[in-house]
Amino acid sequence: MCAPPLIGIAYGQYAQQPFIYSILITLLSGLALILCLPSSHKQISQREGFLIVSLGWIMASLFGSLPFLLNGTFATLTEACFETVSGFTTTGSTVLANIEGQPLSILFWRSMIQWLGGMGIILFSIAILPMLGIGGMQLFKAEVPGPVVEKIKPRIAETARSLWKVYALLSLAMTILLMLCGMNLFDALCHTFTTMATGGFSTRDRSIESFGNPMIEAVILFFMFAAGMNFILHYRLLHGKFKSLRMDREFLVYLSITLAGIWLISMNLHDRSGESLFTSFRHGAFQVVSILTTTGYSSANFDSWPNFSRLILLLMMFVGGCAGSTAGGIKCIRGILVCKSTYRELFYAVHPHAVSSIKIAGKAIPDPIVRAACGFVLLYVLIFIVGSFGMALCGLDMISAVSAAAACLGNIGPGFAAVGPYENFLLIPTAGKWILIMLMLVGRLEIYTLLILLVPEFWRK
Numbered sequence: 001m002c003a004p005p006l007i008g009i010a011y012g013q014y015a016q017q018p019f020i021y022s023i024l025i026t027l028l029s030g031l032a033l034i035l036c037l038p039s040s041h042k043q044i045s046q047r048e049g050f051l052i053v054s055l056g057w058i059m060a061s062l063f064g065s066l067p068f069l070l071n072g073t074f075a076t077l078t079e080a081c082f083e084t085v086s087g088f089t090t091t092g093s094t095v096l097a098n099i100e101g102q103p104l105s106i107l108f109w110r111s112m113i114q115w116l117g118g119m120g121i122i123l124f125s126i127a128i129l130p131m132l133g134i135g136g137m138q139l140f141k142a143e144v145p146g147p148v149v150e151k152i153k154p155r156i157a158e159t160a161r162s163l164w165k166v167y168a169l170l171s172l173a174m175t176i177l178l179m180l181c182g183m184n185l186f187d188a189l190c191h192t193f194t195t196m197a198t199g200g201f202s203t204r205d206r207s208i209e210s211f212g213n214p215m216i217e218a219v220i221l222f223f224m225f226a227a228g229m230n231f232i233l234h235y236r237l238l239h240g241k242f243k244s245l246r247m248d249r250e251f252l253v254y255l256s257i258t259l260a261g262i263w264l265i266s267m268n269l270h271d272r273s274g275e276s277l278f279t280s281f282r283h284g285a286f287q288v289v290s291i292l293t294t295t296g297y298s299s300a301n302f303d304s305w306p307n308f309s310r311l312i313l314l315l316m317m318f319v320g321g322c323a324g325s326t327a328g329g330i331k332c333i334r335g336i337l338v339c340k341s342t343y344r345e346l347f348y349a350v351h352p353h354a355v356s357s358i359k360i361a362g363k364a365i366p367d368p369i370v371r372a373a374c375g376f377v378l379l380y381v382l383i384f385i386v387g388s389f390g391m392a393l394c395g396l397d398m399i400s401a402v403s404a405a406a407a408c409l410g411n412i413g414p415g416f417a418a419v420g421p422y423e424n425f426l427l428i429p430t431a432g433k434w435i436l437i438m439l440m441l442v443g444r445l446e447i448y449t450l451l452i453l454l455v456p457e458f459w460r461k
Contacts, residue, residue: 001026001067002040003112008105011186016105018070026063029319047458054450057441061085067109073102077240082425082433088120089114089444090326092296092413093199093404093436095426097203104186107203111190117444118197118227118326119167138414145149164236174223181215198227198326200296200413207298207421214282217299223291228254228293228321249361250322250333252393257332261316265309272306284309296413303420310416318405328411328443330380336360337373344370380446384409387439396430408439 005016064087065080067073074080079095086093087110087209096102096110171192178188187203194201204210208217215399226234229251236244243250266284270277286299291313302313320329340358347356357364396418398403403415404425414421419428425436442450452458 001109004067004105004109007108007186007281008103011104013103013105014088015103018067019105019109021070022063022066023064029063048460050449051451054445054453057088057445061088064113066087067106071103071106073106076430078430078433079426082437083110084113085437085440086413087199087201088117088368089440090114090118090199090294090328090409091196091408091411091440091444092194092196093412093419093440094201094424095433097424097426099203107190108186110201111199111203114197114199114201115171115193116197118199119164141387163231163233166231166238167196169238170223170226170234174219177219178216181219182213183211183216191220192223193225195295195297196227196326197322198224198293198295198328198411200290202297206347209299209301210288217282217286220297221286224289224293224297225258225294228289228325228327230322230324231326232324233322247361250336252333253336254322257316257319258289258292261292261312265312268309270304272308287313288316291412292319292327293321294410294412296407298414298421301420301422303416303422303431314403314406314416317403317410318384320410330377330410334373334377337365337370338377341370341374376447379451380409382438383442383447387435390435391428391432394429394435396428396432404432404436405439408436409443411440411443 001019005019008014008016008019061081061084065077065084068080068083069077071425074083074095082093082095085091092114097108162176174192174195175185175188177392178191179185183191190201190203191208193199200207202208208220211217230248231247233251262281262285265288266281269280269284270274273280275283283300283302286297287302289295290297290299294317302310305313318330319359320331321327322332323333337358337360340360342437344356348354358367358370359365384405387409388402391401391404392398394401397414400418403417404419407413407419414423417423419425425433427461428436
């Protein structure tokens with residue numbers, strides 16, 4: 001919270017009391033807990049770890065909403081929490097109607113919490129999810145060579161620092177390139193934060209479309225795609241291991257889906273809307289990468305596109321990027337495992353006595369990991385259905401309800417119709433906003449971390 005007021009002062013905006021008060025409240029709350037609660041040096045248990053992660057994200061969102069409330073950006077706690085949770089979870093759905101009229105310190109805070117939340121989930125997946133045996137490192141093992149096998153560094157803390165360095169280096173490179181393309185320093189920083197986090201918050205009401213600059217769009221498109229890759233793959237590339245791209249099966253699937261989506265939408269736009277091939281490709285490529293990586297930027301009003309293009313974008317909301325990236329969604333590696341598992345079941349129907357294992361790049365994947373991936377996808381779809389019904393009960397039409405649930409569960413941002421790229425989530429009823437807040441948290445914490453708190457056995461000794 002110390003950086004945004006300094007940014008405001010640097011640009012001649014001196015009314016930074018909301019951030020000063022927020023810093024004091026947050027600091028005093030932390031000190032009070034330290035003073036009131038006895039210190040303990042016992043090792044944190046597995047159950048405590050999940051509870052700490054879940055409550056940590058919730059409390060960070062509550063304290064993070066203080067600047068919005070104290071500044072008067074939002075009139076209610078619900079709206080402030082929605083915007084903050086959308087930021088930390090890198091969703092990008094917004095209830096802010098007049099973005100360009102906000103103080104620069106508020107816009108910087110809004111972008112910075114996405115940058116922090118983006119890397120936070122990667123470190124969380126490395127340190128916490130392996131306890132469940134359902135994700136994180138286990139998912140990485142499905143690839144050859146797997147990041148967990150190499151570990152980058154002997155200790156998790158060293159691995160975390162290495163990933164932060166990669167994250168910061170890519171962010172610096174993107175900021176410089178955006179400035180070379182004509183962006184000022186403030187806009188370049190804010191859009192770098194929200195691109196590398198695949199968050200999608202912009203400093204402009206019409207997102208990237210406001211700039212009308214193909215070069216800026218090209219830079220953002222490249223870094224969105226890079227942010228949707230496994231960050232450990234970036235680490236290998238920076239160390240000269242270029243064969244990693246060719247050997248990484250998930251990356252090849254991710255690239256194939258991206259190219260296929262770009263080709264289909266570009267041809268559909270060119271055929272149906274009468275736009276030139278260059279314009280169709282420009283907007284089609286940008287929106288495919290933006291939605292697939294769950295960033296949520298818009299370079300055009302894709303809600304007005306032909307139904308075929310909108311359907312492809314809706315399907316891509318569920319796919320997401322690679323495991324170990326800042327992207328949301330189901331992730332490509334889970335899709336690969338589910339497809340292979342489905343094929344194996346069909347194979348067993350023909351050869352019931354056969355023994356078959358699922359392999360990726362020649363390496364057998366343990367059945368617990370396969371079951372976990374299938375269970376995750378099933379839970380994801382069930383939560384999406386429940387969320388869609390909840391939004392419909394709140395008064396949204398079918399397309400708005402379905403796309404709002406998909407956009408928030410997948411941490412994407414905009415949807416279609418009433419929550420499209422030219423709209424926002426402000427008019428959704430209070431109950432609907434809280435449903436979407438829960439979907440954002442569940443989606444960002446990979447479902448199991450929050451849902452495990454509802455299992456009675458979790459609370460039993």
